[in-house]
Amino acid sequence: MELKKGLEDVAIKETSITFIxxxxxxLYYRGYSVYDLASFSNFEEVAYxxxxxxxxxxxxxxxxxxxMAEERKVPDHISSFVRQVSRNANPMDVLRTAVSMMGLEDSxxxxxxQKAIKITSKMPTIVAQIQxxxxxxxxxEPDPNLSHAENFLFMLxxxxxxxxxxxxxxxxxxLHVDHEMNASTFACLVVASTLSDIxxxxxxxxxxxxxxxxxxxxxxxxxxxxxIGSPDNVEKYxxxxxxxxxxxxxxxxxxxxxxxxxxxILREYAKQxxxxxxxxxxxxxxxxxxxxxxxxxxxxxxxxNVDFYSGLVFYALGFDPDVFPTxxxxxxxxxxxxxxxxxxKDNKLIRPKAIYVGDLGRRYVPIDER
Ligand SMILES: CC(C)(COP(=O)(O)OP(=O)(O)OC[C@H]1O[C@@H](n2cnc3c(N)ncnc32)[C@H](O)[C@@H]1OP(=O)(O)O)[C@@H](O)C(=O)NCCC(=O)NCCS
Numbered sequence: 001m002e003l004k005k006g007l008e009d010v011a012i013k014e015t016s017i018t019f020i021x022x023x024x025x026x027l028y029y030r031g032y033s034v035y036d037l038a039s040f041s042n043f044e045e046v047a048y049x050x051x052x053x054x055x056x057x058x059x060x061x062x063x064x065x066x067x068m069a070e071e072r073k074v075p076d077h078i079s080s081f082v083r084q085v086s087r088n089a090n091p092m093d094v095l096r097t098a099v100s101m102m103g104l105e106d107s108x109x110x111x112x113x114q115k116a117i118k119i120t121s122k123m124p125t126i127v128a129q130i131q132x133x134x135x136x137x138x139x140x141e142p143d144p145n146l147s148h149a150e151n152f153l154f155m156l157x158x159x160x161x162x163x164x165x166x167x168x169x170x171x172x173x174x175l176h177v178d179h180e181m182n183a184s185t186f187a188c189l190v191v192a193s194t195l196s197d198i199x200x201x202x203x204x205x206x207x208x209x210x211x212x213x214x215x216x217x218x219x220x221x222x223x224x225x226x227x228i229g230s231p232d233n234v235e236k237y238x239x240x241x242x243x244x245x246x247x248x249x250x251x252x253x254x255x256x257x258x259x260x261x262x263x264x265i266l267r268e269y270a271k272q273x274x275x276x277x278x279x280x281x282x283x284x285x286x287x288x289x290x291x292x293x294x295x296x297x298x299x300x301x302x303x304x305n306v307d308f309y310s311g312l313v314f315y316a317l318g319f320d321p322d323v324f325p326t327x328x329x330x331x332x333x334x335x336x337x338x339x340x341x342x343x344x345k346d347n348k349l350i351r352p353k354a355i356y357v358g359d360l361g362r363r364y365v366p367i368d369e370r
């Protein structure tokens with residue numbers, strides 16, 4: 001039996017959702033380039049595309065938007081829970097528990113995508129509640145008249161966001177919607193393959209995404225920039241970090257061996273937002289880290305990934321670094337649930353093997369003789 005550490009290059013299913021060309025740095029959702037989707041589409045349209053496999057007509061999109069907007073409210077007892085724990089708890093732990101609570105009130109049976117719409121519509125409400133509670137602010141009710149991205153920022157700040165902020169948020173969410181197979185999506189599939197339920201799958205996805213090697217990297221990358229403090233410190237910081245065996249956060253990817261296309265797109269939004277919000281120096285630091293990081297690591301195929309600039313975008317939009325991974329989860333839930341839906345159409349229990357390397361035939365020694 002061959003051991004494939006980290007399941008590297010092991011395919012778990014066929015998919016028609018997302019294609020990544022890691023050598024050329026290209027990414028397609030349902031055959032559409034993310035460059036086109038980031039330029040011309042929006043979160044709701046892309047969510048529809050991912051779940052249903054086709055772009056919606058105007059009428060379909062209108063109905064879909066309305067459905068999502070109607071599902072934004074979170075039951076009071078879940079909001080109370082979020083308020084009680086969010087000041088001190090890790091935001092991903094709060095989100096994970098809140099989604100788990102949502103699962104208590106929904107039946108196990110029924111259409112996966114219908115449930116996915118409910119979860120996806122509510123997650124930003126929970127994230128905004130977490131963020132506002134951390135700042136000691138009152139909660140803001142969702143506004144059904146706003147788009148998904150605009151409402152997200154409205155619930156965060158309690159006022160209508162600028163068009164640049166809305167566009168930046170919308171594109172960021174769109175770019176996080178799916179990424180073929182990865183640790184969190186696989187975690188969702190493992191749970192789904194036992195014929196558990198979609199809430200349990202999403203809870204598993206959030207749990208896997210939380211780690212700093214996956215979705216937690218966006219906050220780590222931003223904290224790096226804050227720690228560096230000035231563009232003049234970048235070179236020294238990067239060299240000392242790498243020479244002490246630490247990783248450059250927001251760099252490297254299992255699949256991309258060149259610049260992640262999402263990082264390229266988000267760089268432009270990070271630039272525009274940082275200039276507008278007086279964070280120009282932070283953007284300069286990031287750019288310098290990118291430059292020096294590529295100089296040192298690029299020849300090994302280690303380049304900036306999505307988390308490198310997304311953190312800066314989320315920070316400029318007003319989120320705390322510890323909250324960033326919950327925004328990632330709020331978008332990736334679309335991909336998680338689409339992959340679960342696709343997998344369940346031809347389900348096979350996921351049950352890998354381990355290669356036993358321990359002893360056999362050991363004599364049991366009674367406790368008094370050990
Ligand atoms: C994402 C990541 C886990 C993928 O790594 P992987 O495919 O499992 O590859 P490995 O962790 O085995 O790394 C391979 C080599 O590249 C190096 N490497 C990978 N990412 C690196 C980084 N960000 N900084 C410095 N070195 C890195 C490793 O040290 C390792 O070197 P070695 O062969 O000398 O031991 C890895 O690149 C990483 O830890 N990046 C930082 C966290 C991050 O940004 N995550 C978000 C991903 S979207």
